[in-house]
Amino acid sequence: MLFNSIVFIFGYLPAVLIGYYLIAASPLRPLRMWFLGAASLFFYGYWAPKYVLLLLFSMAVNYLVAMAIRRLEGRDRLRLASVVFGLLFNLGLLFYFKYFNFFIDNVNLVTGLDIHLAKIVLPLAISFFTFQKIAFLFDLYRGRIQLGSVGDYVAFVLFFPQLIAGPIVHYSELEPQLKTPPRLNAATRNILIGLTIFGIGLFKKTVLADTFALYSSPVFNASADGVSPTFTGGWMAAVTYTLQIYFDFSGYSDMAIGLARMFGVLLPLNFHSPLRATNIADFWRRWHMTLSRFVQSYIFQPIQVPMARFAAEHTKSRLGNFGVAVAIPTFVSMVIIGVWHGAGWNFLIFGALQGSYMCLNELWTFLRRKKRKKGAVRPFYQTAFAHFLTVASFVVSSVPFRAKDVAVTMDFYGAMFPIAGLRAHGFDWVGAVPFGAAGVLAAMAVGWAIIAFLPNTQQFMTRITPALEWEKWGKVDPPPVKLAWKPTVGFVALTSVFLFLGIAFIMRGTTEFIYFNF
Secondary structure (H helix, E strand, C coil): CCCCCHHHHHHHHHHHHHHHHHHHCCCCHHHHHHHHHHHHHHHHHHHCHHHHHHHHHHHHHHHHHHHHHHHCCCCHHHHHHHHHHHHHHHHHHHHHHHHHHHHHHHHHHHHCCCCCCCCCCCCCCHHHHHHHHHHHHHHHHCCCCCCCCHHHHHHHHHCHHHHCCCCCCCHHHHHHHHHCCCCHHHHHHHHHHHHHHHHHHHHHHHHHHHHHHHHHHHHHHHHHCCCCCCHHHHHHHHHHHHHHHHHHHHHHHHHHHHHHHHCCCCCECCECCHHHCCCHHHHHHHECHHHHHHHHHHHHHHHHHHHHHHHHHHCCCHHHHHHHHHHHHHHHHHHHHHHHHCCCHHHHHHHHHHHHHHHHHHHHHHHCCCCCCCCCCCCHHHHHHHHHHHHHHHHHHHHHHHCCCHHHHHHHHHHHCCCCCCCCCCCCHHHHCCCHHHHHHHHHHHHHHHHHHCCCHHHHCHHHCCCECHHHHCCCCCCCCCCCCCCCHHHHHHHHHHHHHHHHHHHHCCCCCHHHHC
């Protein structure tokens, strides 16, 4: 079931909210967690009923592993064996459903074999709930959390606002909030706040992101059909796709936070104006923030710590130490992020590009460490150039992220970075997109103006603590235009406009969120 669908907005959501608060206000209050779990399971099954059993099986195995970790306290080897089994089980499921077809295709390509395998359909949300369960097991093993009841665990895994595409939530963040009975006297306020955040996210998705798709998709689709883009068309498609995925994922993140708030729950921030960043490291701290957090804690650090020890013992130069202790773990982590998004060489290219960007950024920081004066403010032209370079780098890397395959990626790069001269002839993008070149320029101008000048949704809702750890993130990159929501008639009317337009634009066609594919 899509957040941006009529059946969800006018059917599922009101029914679940009414049921949840009626149970919370009755003597059956302890059952509200099971109700929320069952409602979330229906939400998941509405899209892919056949994978409900897979989700339940995965949950059951992970909970049994968690029970083993808890009961084997003091028996370190058996506890470690339990968590390793849980890790292999989760990664095994992910590999089979997401990567096995890709693996077999490449085995056939390299060996000349002709292994036939039925197409394995990717279960919805498997990438997200796999990482969430892995984090849960390791946090339990490290003593950061205590295992709760089956009902607590079910509600934590299945809580529908974050089930399909994140944020990747830690047990310690979500379980205490779900376990605590909601304050009934705050229900109306939470629903109003949540509906406001949800409405802004819906507007971003249906009005902005889906509009940019009208400009990017024809060019990418034409290249997939064998009609190459021109120089101008290639760059136009890459830039508008960057804007599309920006508002698509930003909109989804807002909608998830807004939906959770309707139940009195704060989710962690997952998107904080990353295209205002001035370096690629800051970009990834602010784009899919919970994925970056997971990779930092559960992939980068476990790789970086032994690599740093190895570098200290075996390398003598500062640059060699940097390469082993910083560059290699950074590059590997970003490649994993790329491949996590999808099974295909184009996602490997995306990850390798991001890894290269990150390594160059870290190298620049490393070499400039002694030259920089502490507290010195960079001149405006340096900041502007750094911002342009960051955005341009991400636009370039967005091509393999969107392209059907490596051939389309190379076709685009051949047009965008001509060696033998500009590619002036190719797909007629001017005639294929709404309002032609003028429409593209107008749409891009609106998109970049929103990104550059207006507050993001959480900054707009800053008065009401919109997300976890907002005390820290609320001070990061304040917008040029200061505008903060208040519970007044004017702002409620503005919310109604966002919600109305968001719903109205559903009528031109419902599209799934880009991150639902992962």
